[in-house]
Amino acid sequence: MLSLTSWPVAALHEAELASRTYMRVGGRVRWLLEPATPAELALAWTTARERGFTPRILGGGCNLIIEDGLLEGVVIATDRLKRCFRPTLGGADIDPNEDEARVAPAEPGSDPRLIAWSGVTLQNLVQTTTALGLSGFECLAGVPGQLGGGIAMNAGGRYGEMWDSVELVRVLEPDGSIRDLPRAECTPRYRNGGLGERVVLGAVLRLKPSTPAEVRERAKQYLIEKRNVQPVTEWSAGCVFKNPDPAKSNGSSAGKLVELCGLKGRTRGDAIVSPLHGNFVINRGAATAADVLALIEEVRTTVAEKTGVVLENEVKVWRAG
Ligand SMILES: Cc1cc2nc3c(=O)[nH]c(=O)nc-3n(C[C@H](O)[C@H](O)[C@H](O)COP(=O)(O)OP(=O)(O)OC[C@H]3O[C@@H](n4cnc5c(N)ncnc54)[C@H](O)[C@@H]3O)c2cc1C
Known part of the structure; x- marks a missing residue:
């Protein structure tokens, strides 16, 4: 015991x-x-x-x-692993001496890298890189989650994705050993960081020198676009399904297929397929996981019957027991 x-x-x-x-x-x-x-x-x-x-x-x-x-x-x-700092002159150690780790203002021509632990939020990184005038993270404006989850899922959208800014990732192997994986040794794919069972401890991020004003303007535009088409302020798990191979779906995204099948607004208990975006299932307040999962299966089955496309989960599901 x-x-x-x-x-x-x-x-x-x-x-x-x-x-x-x-x-x-x-x-x-x-x-x-x-x-x-x-x-x-x-x-x-x-x-x-x-x-x-x-x-x-x-x-x-x-x-x-x-x-x-x-x-x-x-x-x-990983909530408590929240440190984010710039490399010291000596190098880019992910777990450095306490005193050396600071997010100091970027000088022109200075090292355009940041080091972050796995629990740093993606929005913290968007804000930090914007303030430093470093470009690369504005494509994630409005995407919730943390660095480790973002790397594991290769979070992103039409303007770029997480791994575009990863120089090196420090992982815990399933056997408990720690390894630094340079970007060249990794094979991230669409919404999949390709790390298998490895755990992300932290990463060295390489950004592109820009100016705070330019980065802020791009982040603002991307956020406006996102808010217009996604229910970002409601309780959801982001996109439920991965977008299918366009050759098999006649070019339609997962959300478009759901919409074409008349499933927007479909409910199960307090779970609803977002009327704004067909690839989001929302908890209106009192939904259970059973409601949400049953609604997702109903959508998958209906889309498969009507279009022949079997949608694959983007969301991860943890089963009890
Ligand atoms: C409103 C909304 C909008 C969204 N918009 C987008 C979008 O535009 N683009 C996009 O790609 N995603 C989007 N998402 C989905 C989500 O924000 C991203 O997938 C994000 O990267 C998930 O990070 P997380 O820390 O929350 O991961 P979690 O949800 O906690 O975990 C996801 C998976 O990653 C694994 N994981 C988490 N941390 C680690 C770690 N340190 N090491 C190894 N594995 C780990 C978990 O075990 C799990 O399998 C959206 C979600 C919401 C709710």
């Missing part, structure tokens, strides 16, 4: 998870571990593995639906 204080990092027993996701559905997990540094994350992971668990990693919970009920095992949350 494990005691409540037996983990080497901050731990919560039977922690509630819904409030840690953007969709606000889901049950509890037997153990929630909350490391505060990359070293603590590695320790939490190896300790959980030694105890026979395969930990799941929770970032911002923005592309995730967690089932109702109790998830057995361990979830490791």
